Amino acid sequence: MTEPVWSLWLVSLAGAVSLSAQEDCPFDAASAFWNCSSKALAAVPPGAGGDLLELDLSFNRIERVRAADLKSAVNLQTLLLQSNQIQTIEEEAFHSLVRLERLDLSRNNLTLLSPSWFRSLASLKKLNIKGNQYLELGERPLFSSLQELRFLSVGNDNGFSTFRKRDLEGISFLEELEIEGQNLKQYEQGSLKSVRLLNYLILSGLSTDILSLFIYDIRKSVVCLELRNMKQLNMAHFHFPDQAISIAVQKFVLRNVELSDSSVVQTIGFLANMGHLHELEILDSRHQGVGEFYGVPHISSNIQVLTIRNMSNDQFYAFSDLYTAMSLVKNITKLTAENAKVYLIPCVFAQSFHSLQYLDLSVNLLMDTALDHSLCEGAWPKLQTLNASQNSLKQIQVVAGSAARLANLSSLDISQNNFEAMPDSCVWPKHLRYLNLSSSKIDRITRCIPPSLEVLDVSSNNLQEFRLSLPHLQELYIQSNKLAALPGASFIPRARVISIQGNRVFGFSEQQLEDFSNLETLDARDNSFHCTCEFLAFIRSQARVSQLCVGWPRDYLCDGPEYIRGKEVGVAQLQLADCHFASVVALICISLLVVFLVVALLCYKLHAIWYVKMIWAWLQAKRKPQRVCSKEICYDAFVSYSERDSEWVENVMVPELEHTSPPFRLCLHKRDFTPGKWIVDNIIDSMEKSSKTLFVLSEHFVQSEWCKYELDFSHFRLFDENNDAVILILLEPISSHTLPKRFCKLRKLMNTKTYLEWPRDEEEEPVFWFNLKTAVKS
Numbered sequence: 001m002t003e004p005v006w007s008l009w010l011v012s013l014a015g016a017v018s019l020s021a022q023e024d025c026p027f028d029a030a031s032a033f034w035n036c037s038s039k040a041l042a043a044v045p046p047g048a049g050g051d052l053l054e055l056d057l058s059f060n061r062i063e064r065v066r067a068a069d070l071k072s073a074v075n076l077q078t079l080l081l082q083s084n085q086i087q088t089i090e091e092e093a094f095h096s097l098v099r100l101e102r103l104d105l106s107r108n109n110l111t112l113l114s115p116s117w118f119r120s121l122a123s124l125k126k127l128n129i130k131g132n133q134y135l136e137l138g139e140r141p142l143f144s145s146l147q148e149l150r151f152l153s154v155g156n157d158n159g160f161s162t163f164r165k166r167d168l169e170g171i172s173f174l175e176e177l178e179i180e181g182q183n184l185k186q187y188e189q190g191s192l193k194s195v196r197l198l199n200y201l202i203l204s205g206l207s208t209d210i211l212s213l214f215i216y217d218i219r220k221s222v223v224c225l226e227l228r229n230m231k232q233l234n235m236a237h238f239h240f241p242d243q244a245i246s247i248a249v250q251k252f253v254l255r256n257v258e259l260s261d262s263s264v265v266q267t268i269g270f271l272a273n274m275g276h277l278h279e280l281e282i283l284d285s286r287h288q289g290v291g292e293f294y295g296v297p298h299i300s301s302n303i304q305v306l307t308i309r310n311m312s313n314d315q316f317y318a319f320s321d322l323y324t325a326m327s328l329v330k331n332i333t334k335l336t337a338e339n340a341k342v343y344l345i346p347c348v349f350a351q352s353f354h355s356l357q358y359l360d361l362s363v364n365l366l367m368d369t370a371l372d373h374s375l376c377e378g379a380w381p382k383l384q385t386l387n388a389s390q391n392s393l394k395q396i397q398v399v400a401g402s403a404a405r406l407a408n409l410s411s412l413d414i415s416q417n418n419f420e421a422m423p424d425s426c427v428w429p430k431h432l433r434y435l436n437l438s439s440s441k442i443d444r445i446t447r448c449i450p451p452s453l454e455v456l457d458v459s460s461n462n463l464q465e466f467r468l469s470l471p472h473l474q475e476l477y478i479q480s481n482k483l484a485a486l487p488g489a490s491f492i493p494r495a496r497v498i499s500i501q502g503n504r505v506f507g508f509s510e511q512q513l514e515d516f517s518n519l520e521t522l523d524a525r526d527n528s529f530h531c532t533c534e535f536l537a538f539i540r541s542q543a544r545v546s547q548l549c550v551g552w553p554r555d556y557l558c559d560g561p562e563y564i565r566g567k568e569v570g571v572a573q574l575q576l577a578d579c580h581f582a583s584v585v586a587l588i589c590i591s592l593l594v595v596f597l598v599v600a601l602l603c604y605k606l607h608a609i610w611y612v613k614m615i616w617a618w619l620q621a622k623r624k625p626q627r628v629c630s631k632e633i634c635y636d637a638f639v640s641y642s643e644r645d646s647e648w649v650e651n652v653m654v655p656e657l658e659h660t661s662p663p664f665r666l667c668l669h670k671r672d673f674t675p676g677k678w679i680v681d682n683i684i685d686s687m688e689k690s691s692k693t694l695f696v697l698s699e700h701f702v703q704s705e706w707c708k709y710e711l712d713f714s715h716f717r718l719f720d721e722n723n724d725a726v727i728l729i730l731l732e733p734i735s736s737h738t739l740p741k742r743f744c745k746l747r748k749l750m751n752t753k754t755y756l757e758w759p760r761d762e763e764e765e766p767v768f769w770f771n772l773k774t775a776v777k778s
Helices: 002-023 208-217 261-271 323-328 368-374 396-403 510-515 533-541 543-548 581-605 608-622 643-658 679-688 699-703 705-721 744-752 762-777
Strands: 033-035 054-056 078-080 102-104 126-128 151-156 173-181 197-204 222-230 251-260 279-283 286-288 305-309 334-338 358-360 385-387 411-413 434-436 455-457 475-477 497-499 521-523 558-560 635-640 690-697 726-730
Touching (some): 510 543, 635 679, 643 690
Parallel strands (some): 054 078, 126 151, 197 222, 222 251, 251 286, 358 385, 385 411, 455 475, 475 497, 497 521, 635 690
């Protein structure tokens, strides 16, 4: 009882995990793509309907594909089931997939293959069933119903042992056929003859005997032949029914193979059978030897393209001068030796390439002196394109001088080297049109750059400016530097393409773009655009910008001002003050002026200036040193009067008061003020030394400025000492309203106290003098 319970629990747990993983599968409605890759699914998830075009179920744990799983996916075009654990596929599992074009069942656990799986797949073009556990492709023709099939991959690296004639029955044309068969033991002669045209055949891991049988069958039908994953390649053991055969292969590829000096010689001998061969590739392989290719047959080679990429050799430093292979390279027009540990090409060998037009020596070990030797006089006479990027070059003038020997060189790539500095002048090939100096640690561009260039790439360096005249330049790639502005059009007037992506450009103007009359493409993405009002206005007014700029508007973002950082240039909105600063300042100034005028008016109406002036004068006077009689009264009265009333004061009042018995001591400004002393100090000191302040009021008094000052200080004294030290004499009738309104206490005194009025009748003068003397004495 316990075992069934545990089994039920495990099934439930697996179902729960599968359901949870299904919920994580993203569905892209735009492309109708359901991505369920790497979700730990144990079964095909439900829900695949008619709206689904692509379904990726790779890298899961699916063991079985049932008939009902994909029944509703009638429009499915791509089904990826590779790298699962599929052991069983029900007969009708793919019956409804009539529009399926690609099916990948590789890297599963299928042991038996059934033709019924593919019976309804009339539209299938790509099928991959390699990497399973089957020993053969089946008892009946497996692919006879797949009339549209163009790409097919079969076999495995452990159990696939038999390939029969019926296996490819019904297939007459294939773009690509891959057969993986490390353990393939039996091949029925003529199994591939049914395929009348095969563009690309990949044979992986086959033994020499089986391989020779395959090659004999496809000798007339294959355009490109690739041999892959072969250890100790030995073509000397190839056995063909005919002693001399002609193989129609045009391209021959060796990938992940182990070569020795002797196997290279054997391979060259095998290539003699390929009279139409014009391209040879050796990729991701290993060579064990020093290049002593003794016994190389003297064959007429038509090879025009030779590619050696990612070739390892532990003894590369002992490689020979390759003189034994010089006769084989005379017709080569394109040579690539990338990442092959090339550190030198002997001059004599280089001079053997009479037809070479393209040479790629990138990702190698070339130094300045070695390159100079490899480009010796008479070498590479027809060379037009040279790629020496990612080597160990350091002196650009040496590289330029070496390349100058190549009379026909028009394109040179020396990027990703470590050039220390650029001199002011260099000698280059006369016809050089393309130069790539990207990622070379250059911090300055000089006249070393040839003026004949049409394309220049100096991207990913440390350039801060570009001020070099290149009148013929049409394309400039200067991205990932430190430029703050567009290069001037006067330096590159014919530029059609400019790439300044990833610099520090703050912006560009309408005039700058107009100066580039031939400009067709501008890539200014990922710069530090300072979105000023002028820049934004220009961007929005020019429809040409959207047509000219690559990645517009998504990759053009404001870097400043701070409040719009990160927004697209085309939609950024600045504040009013940023765009109309002068108007805002003028408005503020006008507002301040209005406020100032209002405050000034209020100060005038409320006599604020008078109060400030009085307080300041009084404080200044208070800070003066005390006088000798500061503690005693020196005068009985200080007389304040207008200069126009001086005749009455000096000839009438003063004699009457000073010549009486006892006499009064009066303080007059004409007589008693200290000469040279500030008049305000004189007024204040005289008032402080006097018991009374006697004002002779008249119309002249009111109009006198100094009399007003004396009234001001008297008014302040009333508040300061809280006394009645003021005597008012009306020399002539005057209304109390004539006095300034701010002298509120004086006005009150005139309204509430009796003041002395000079009589019109002489008989009343004695009474006036009596009252005045009494007032002064009090």
